Amino acid sequence: MNRMIEYLTGMNVLTDQVIATDLLIAAKSGVRNYAMAVTETTSPEIRQTLIRQLDEAIDMHEQMVNYMIGKDWYHPWDAEEQLRLDLKNAETALNLH
Secondary structure (H helix, E strand, O other): OHHHHHHHOOOOHHHHHHHHHHHHHHHHHHHHHHHHHHOOOHHHHHHHHHHHHHHHHHHHHHHHHHHHOOOOOOOOOHHHHHHHHHHHHHHHHHHOO
């Protein structure tokens, strides 16, 4: 989309929010996958490598959560507000033709 049109329609912020949400989901998936892999390996060396990667994935998740909270795009402690925001974003997405 043209940057000027994105700015005028407010879609530039929504685009950033979509990218951040996608990255947060990927970070959550990474944490889950590394945690599972740690419990499945029998090699101490591989386990230590996976634990380091798990720690990095947790740090990435924390950074994304803090970034999105700071932008008012994510409300993990306020389910009602998060639901309101999710419904607003869904309505916006449905109105894009």
